[in-house]
Amino acid sequence: MTTDTDLELVSLTKSYGATVAVDAISHQFKSGGYACLLGPSGCGKSSTLRMIAGHEDVSDGAILLAGRDVSYLPPAKRGTAMMFQNYALFPHLTVRDNVAFSLRMAGVDKPERNRRAGEMLELVEMTTFADRKPDQLSGGQQQRVALARALITRPQVLLLDEPLSALDPFLRIRMRAELKRLQRELGISFIHVTHGQDEALALADEIIVMNNAKIEQAGPARDVFNAPRTAFVARFMGGHNVLNLPQGHIALRSDEMVVTAPEAGCIDGRVIGVEYQGTHVALTAEVAGGQEVTALMPDADFIKAPKDLGEVIGLHWEDRVAHPLTA
Numbered sequence: 001m002t003t004d005t006d007l008e009l010v011s012l013t014k015s016y017g018a019t020v021a022v023d024a025i026s027h028q029f030k031s032g033g034y035a036c037l038l039g040p041s042g043c044g045k046s047s048t049l050r051m052i053a054g055h056e057d058v059s060d061g062a063i064l065l066a067g068r069d070v071s072y073l074p075p076a077k078r079g080t081a082m083m084f085q086n087y088a089l090f091p092h093l094t095v096r097d098n099v100a101f102s103l104r105m106a107g108v109d110k111p112e113r114n115r116r117a118g119e120m121l122e123l124v125e126m127t128t129f130a131d132r133k134p135d136q137l138s139g140g141q142q143q144r145v146a147l148a149r150a151l152i153t154r155p156q157v158l159l160l161d162e163p164l165s166a167l168d169p170f171l172r173i174r175m176r177a178e179l180k181r182l183q184r185e186l187g188i189s190f191i192h193v194t195h196g197q198d199e200a201l202a203l204a205d206e207i208i209v210m211n212n213a214k215i216e217q218a219g220p221a222r223d224v225f226n227a228p229r230t231a232f233v234a235r236f237m238g239g240h241n242v243l244n245l246p247q248g249h250i251a252l253r254s255d256e257m258v259v260t261a262p263e264a265g266c267i268d269g270r271v272i273g274v275e276y277q278g279t280h281v282a283l284t285a286e287v288a289g290g291q292e293v294t295a296l297m298p299d300a301d302f303i304k305a306p307k308d309l310g311e312v313i314g315l316h317w318e319d320r321v322a323h324p325l326t327a
């Protein structure tokens, strides 16, 4: 890993008329890492990615790659490549010619283009499909072609906009393992936009959570999940309760909540939901002040001590698992 390929956003801003889609965000991406830009619809993820790619003008701020300001360079001159959500393959070109397209535009001769396209197709395990047209491929295969087409430019940073959203759930899980393998093998930075927290957790070394055009929290995936700083991050990452207690707002992982009979030192709650989830049973209880708390009980524990709707239970947790929230 080198530090000279670091991508840095400096007070990057995008406005569409009166709408501020990206509001002065600053971030330094780790070189050779897998980063996920995560957030709900409309929070500014795609606008950020498109600005990095050069497909959208920067309204203010700067994008630095390897210390060089690339904010106003055309996409092909930045050292980035983008893989689009719908893959954007040319229907009339073969797989090989789709992959080689950017080399053709750059004036590379045919034998060299075909050689390099062949290498890329090998990388994504699509060699046997080189002479097919995109409509003769499955969704997953089209995605591999789109990846090969983006990677042939030898980018320092690969930008992926919701790359798995067009795939069925089974294929999505297979392809995300494939993306991770490729990123490790190539050692280049991947920046992947998603609104799925499970996808981000599965893939990312670093998660950047966006909300309302700003970065709400960024850090290693485990830190963001385990120690959300705000109620928004805790709720968006899922698996947490956000509780307003006399000592302040805290986030508590549902699987860290311990369910007992009501007893001293516990918070009492009335069970309002019991949901079987396979390995766990999710118990939802209403506690003081009408707040709802979900506790995940391991299936075997639930069978030993089943709880029913309307029953009053005790809930407690260790201090170390309570994360104070700043907002």
Ligand SMILES: Nc1ncnc2c1ncn2[C@@H]1O[C@H](COP(=O)(O)OP(=O)(O)OP(=O)(O)O)[C@@H](O)[C@H]1O
Binding pocket: 016, 019, 020, 021, 039, 040, 041, 042, 043, 044, 045, 046, 047, 048, 195
């Ligand atoms: N071309 C445009 N013109 C005007 N407003 C736009 C344009 N593109 C995006 N926006 C607005 O900017 C904000 C951020 O959009 P953006 O597409 O970056 O969000 P996103 O987080 O990627 O959302 P999604 O997950 O739905 O794609 C939204 O309010 C959106 O309506």
